[in-house]
Amino acid sequence: MPRSLLRDWILLGPGLTWLALLLVAPCAIVFFFAFFERGVYGGVDYVFGFDNFGRAFDPLYLSIFLKSAKIAGLATLVALLIGYPAAYAIARAAPRRQTVFLVLVMLPFWSNYLIRTYAWIVLLNREGLINQALTALGLINEPLSLLYNEFAVVTGLVYNYLPFVILAIFASISRLNPETLEASEDLGASSVRTFFRVTLPLTIPGVAAGAVFVFVLSIGNFITPDLLGGGRIQMVGNIIYDQFLTARDWPFGATLSMMLIGVMMILLFTQAMVVRRMQGDREGAHA
Amino acid sequence: MLDGANARAAPSRVWLSGHLGLVLLFLYGPILVLMALSFNQAGLPTAWTGFSVKWYGVLLENEAVLAAARNTLIVAVTSTLLATALGALLAIGVEYRRRGPALEAVLFAPMIIPDIVLAIALLSFFTLLEFTLGLHSIILSHVVFNIAFVCAVVRTRLRGFDWSVFEASVDLGANEATTFRRVILPAILPGVLAGAMLSFTLSVDEFIIAFFTAGPGQGSTTLPMQIYSMIRFGVTPEINAMATIVMAVSFALVLLSQRINKGSITG
Amino acid sequence: MKDKAERTVIAIERVTKRYGALKAVDAVSLDLAEGEFFALLGPSGCGKTTLLRAVAGFVRPDEGRVLLDGRDMTPLRPNKRPINMMFQSYALFPHMSVAANVAYGLEVEGVDRRETQRRVGEILEMTHLSDFASRKPDQLSGGQRQRVALARALVKRPRVLLLDEPLAALDKKLREQMQLELKRMQEEVGVTFVVVTHDQEEALVMADRMAVLRDGVVQQVGAPRTLYERPANRFVAGFIGKMNVFRGEAADGGLRVSGRLIRGDGDLAPAARPIAAVRPERLRLVDAPPADGDDAENALPGRILDIAYHGQDMNVRLSVEAAEDPVIVRLTADAAEAGDWSPGREVWCCWRREHTRLLADG
Numbered sequence: 001m002p003r004s005l006l007r008d009w010i011l012l013g014p015g016l017t018w019l020a021l022l023l024v025a026p027c028a029i030v031f032f033f034a035f036f037e038r039g040v041y042g043g044v045d046y047v048f049g050f051d052n053f054g055r056a057f058d059p060l061y062l063s064i065f066l067k068s069a070k071i072a073g074l075a076t077l078v079a080l081l082i083g084y085p086a087a088y089a090i091a092r093a094a095p096r097r098q099t100v101f102l103v104l105v106m107l108p109f110w111s112n113y114l115i116r117t118y119a120w121i122v123l124l125n126r127e128g129l130i131n132q133a134l135t136a137l138g139l140i141n142e143p144l145s146l147l148y149n150e151f152a153v154v155t156g157l158v159y160n161y162l163p164f165v166i167l168a169i170f171a172s173i174s175r176l177n178p179e180t181l182e183a184s185e186d187l188g189a190s191s192v193r194t195f196f197r198v199t200l201p202l203t204i205p206g207v208a209a210g211a212v213f214v215f216v217l218s219i220g221n222f223i224t225p226d227l228l229g230g231g232r233i234q235m236v237g238n239i240i241y242d243q244f245l246t247a248r249d250w251p252f253g254a255t256l257s258m259m260l261i262g263v264m265m266i267l268l269f270t271q272a273m274v275v276r277r278m279q280g281d282r283e284g285a286h287a
Numbered sequence: 288m289l290d291g292a293n294a295r296a297a298p299s300r301v302w303l304s305g306h307l308g309l310v311l312l313f314l315y316g317p318i319l320v321l322m323a324l325s326f327n328q329a330g331l332p333t334a335w336t337g338f339s340v341k342w343y344g345v346l347l348e349n350e351a352v353l354a355a356a357r358n359t360l361i362v363a364v365t366s367t368l369l370a371t372a373l374g375a376l377l378a379i380g381v382e383y384r385r386r387g388p389a390l391e392a393v394l395f396a397p398m399i400i401p402d403i404v405l406a407i408a409l410l411s412f413f414t415l416l417e418f419t420l421g422l423h424s425i426i427l428s429h430v431v432f433n434i435a436f437v438c439a440v441v442r443t444r445l446r447g448f449d450w451s452v453f454e455a456s457v458d459l460g461a462n463e464a465t466t467f468r469r470v471i472l473p474a475i476l477p478g479v480l481a482g483a484m485l486s487f488t489l490s491v492d493e494f495i496i497a498f499f500t501a502g503p504g505q506g507s508t509t510l511p512m513q514i515y516s517m518i519r520f521g522v523t524p525e526i527n528a529m530a531t532i533v534m535a536v537s538f539a540l541v542l543l544s545q546r547i548n549k550g551s552i553t554g
Numbered sequence: 555m556k557d558k559a560e561r562t563v564i565a566i567e568r569v570t571k572r573y574g575a576l577k578a579v580d581a582v583s584l585d586l587a588e589g590e591f592f593a594l595l596g597p598s599g600c601g602k603t604t605l606l607r608a609v610a611g612f613v614r615p616d617e618g619r620v621l622l623d624g625r626d627m628t629p630l631r632p633n634k635r636p637i638n639m640m641f642q643s644y645a646l647f648p649h650m651s652v653a654a655n656v657a658y659g660l661e662v663e664g665v666d667r668r669e670t671q672r673r674v675g676e677i678l679e680m681t682h683l684s685d686f687a688s689r690k691p692d693q694l695s696g697g698q699r700q701r702v703a704l705a706r707a708l709v710k711r712p713r714v715l716l717l718d719e720p721l722a723a724l725d726k727k728l729r730e731q732m733q734l735e736l737k738r739m740q741e742e743v744g745v746t747f748v749v750v751t752h753d754q755e756e757a758l759v760m761a762d763r764m765a766v767l768r769d770g771v772v773q774q775v776g777a778p779r780t781l782y783e784r785p786a787n788r789f790v791a792g793f794i795g796k797m798n799v800f801r802g803e804a805a806d807g808g809l810r811v812s813g814r815l816i817r818g819d820g821d822l823a824p825a826a827r828p829i830a831a832v833r834p835e836r837l838r839l840v841d842a843p844p845a846d847g848d849d850a851e852n853a854l855p856g857r858i859l860d861i862a863y864h865g866q867d868m869n870v871r872l873s874v875e876a877a878e879d880p881v882i883v884r885l886t887a888d889a890a891e892a893g894d895w896s897p898g899r900e901v902w903c904c905w906r907r908e909h910t911r912l913l914a915d916g
């Protein structure tokens with residue numbers, strides 16, 4: 001066995017060491033920071049306590065958490081409503097065109113997030129293309145304030161994460177046994193009924209994966225509220241940023257981070273449960 | 288096989304295709320507007336006054352942008368090389384000898400953890416150790432999430448790999464190093480290349496972690512950090528030009544990696 | 555054959571379906587009778603599944619019509635047809651229990667809950683699934699899943715039940731058992747069953763009547779026995795069971811093969827390439843040719859190539875001059891012991907005139 005031990009170490013050792021030092025240890029530090037207090041000059045006073053958590057539930061911060069959840073939830077809902085039919089359309093296209101559509105949908109996802117967000121500043125600002133177009137059409141006299149509000153932030157989040165939602169739902173739909181849908185129709189169900197009784201329930205894992213992805217990345221987002229909210233929309237990510245770089249209250253920033261991670265883990269766990277339940281069922285369809 | 292049903296469900300098909308068209312318009316419209324405006328002659332970013340490439344010229348004379356681009360290349364190339372080697376080895380190790388859920392969690396976490404949380408964690412870590420911040424700390428940090436992505440891509444490639452081939456090679460007298468080079472590496476090479484390209488793309492685009500771990504001063508500003516400060520300043524034709532170049536480069540890279548490893552960007 | 559009122563339930567009238575230049579189904583006409591077990595048999599790609607799906611409503615024919623009890627169903631969607639289908643993959647709804655799967659069709663039809671429960675209970679009883687009612691499909695064996703699919707379709711009391719390769723997913727032993735089980739259930743419910751299969755043995759065992767398809771064209775329709783013993787052409791002869799084929803020239807109302815006249819059933823008059831066909835189990839091996847003038851017997855000389863022992867019988871392969879492939883003679887244990895058959899021996903194979911089919915090689 002010494003040989004295979006050596007081999008394990010060569011394969012797993014370097015990568016795991018890296019992750020232990022630069023992922024696990026830093027996260028552990030943040031975790032412990034959460035229980036300490038802010039030092040007088042911005043550092044950390046190593047006095048153990050739960051004060052930070054009490055402060056996080058202060059109405060001020062609680063409302064920011066709730067507002068973040070609301071924006072993230074809205075972005076998730078819109079992304080699902082737009083993404084599901086798009087994924088369905090791709091799943092029904094000929095196999096050749098499916099690949100083309102998927103690449104087209106995913107391509108923007110792999111380009112710079114800042115630039116994608118910036119594109120919306122260009123479109124939505126007071127002299128932007130949308131206001132210009134609406135003015136030219138005579139629909140408005142005054143340019144609309146499209147930027148620096150919740151609408152802009154939600155639009156930006158949907159825009160950035162929609163590709164993944166479509167991909168996740170598509171994966172679920174394409175795994176459906178087409179005969180299952182035919183069976184439903186054969187047994188007398190209309191196509192609307194087939195969709196709600198068979199297609200939708202069987203694609204819930206994809207919907208859940210997409211929803212959790214959008215929600216998690218939205219609620220912890222920093223760039224989009226910063227750029228498209230213009231400082232007027234504060235989300236958890238912005239508060240954490242402020243605590244570390246402006247207010248210099250690291251322990252409190254760490255507490256907020258831990259709470260964010262907590263919300264995220266609950267969601268991921270729920271999603272894993274949904275997928276496990278559905279996958280158990282699905283094996284039956286293919287065996 | 289759905290032909291019969293489709294023939295009758297034609298109206299819903301039209302609706303679906305129309306919807307997909309609108310979604311693609313939604314996804315590409317903003318990007319295309321941006322690209323078009325980068326060729327706009329006027330200083331004003333949003334009114335068309337004629338075709339010109341002058342903003343690309345202005346951009347190329349911007350020392351700060353060029354320095355940032357250089358920094359980004361250094362960070363991306365170095366972190367990609369490191370992450371690709373470590374991630375590929377990890378993938379083999381994990382797939383060949385499955386380990387428990389703790390390992391899976393550690394490999395999954397960097398992909399899902401909010402950037403801002405990883406950023407502050409690394410900043411806290413470096414500060415506690417009184418580590419001098421700079422390009423090297425950005426590289427160290429980028430390797431963290433890049434390892435996870437390379438590992439994930441290579442693992443999909445290894446799924447279903449017949450490990451008895453490995454044993455057969457050893458049985459035929461090859462030592463493990465030779466076996467790795469002659470048997471395993473060729474099998475995973477497309478995955479490794481795709482993982483490397485993904486890692487490069489992610490590193491080039493990454494902003495928040497770099498922002499937090501770059502340390503004070505302009506010396507280690509990366510391109511996304513430069514873009515961020517320019518965007519905060521306002522909409523300028525110069526940003527449009529830069530955005531166009533960055534987009535074009537990342538699209539090219541992604542399409543290339545798609546060709547190398549079929550389906551790597553679409554999952 | 556069973557004694558049944560020969561009332562037509564489904565009339566397929568010159569149905570054609572094209573995929574591009576390919577005609578998957580080419581002007582097929584068939585009449586399916588009330589309560590019969592009908593098999594559509596053919597190699598993969600012969601159009602049998604397309605034809606079945608046209609009856610179900612999933613494929614819209616380019617030409618022709620499908621009538622049910624005299625009513626044109628061609629424009630109706632599958633959910634409006636009193637016809638149900640058992641899918642090859644069974645297509646059970648994985649997120650629903652067995653009972654919910656079976657109840658689904660009644661539910662969407664708007665049958666009230668009491669009645670639904672009663673009928674579901676009844677059909678689960680009949681298919682021996684009562685104990686599994688609350689299980690999910692992935693908790694069932696292959697055979698149980700097949701019965702759920704059957705129950706789910708039958709509970710709707712369809713005029714016709716279509717079965718697409720119903721036994722293909724089962725292992726050999728279970729398959730043989732289910733052939734008889736399906737047959738029993740069909741007799742019990744009295745519904746017309748149309749089964750698509752590529753397995754000729756399955757069709758022979760289960761069907762009252764069968765049709766053999768090739769390249770979208772019906773080759774022959776009839777009772778299994780008719781198709782086996784009196785195949786209409788070379789393809790049917792070769793597709794159902796093993797057939798030995800001899801080439802020769804049409805002469806004197808028979809076929810002249812290697813200088814000997816082979817007599818049999820069939821009309822060779824206009825045939826371009828006439829053949830004589832005979833089943834392996836009809837052949838006998840003898841040391842000497844039968845006496846000339848024995849009109850009832852056909853015989854050809856050959857040499858034994860090899861012998862394969864199968865337990866209940868023995869297959870002897872002969873090299874015969876006019877035969878396309880080595881001739882196979884199936885000997886029962888008794889016949890095998892009656893002579894000394896060993897490779898290399900020169901022998902005669904002979905068979906009775908009424909067991910010979912004279913055919914045109916289409």
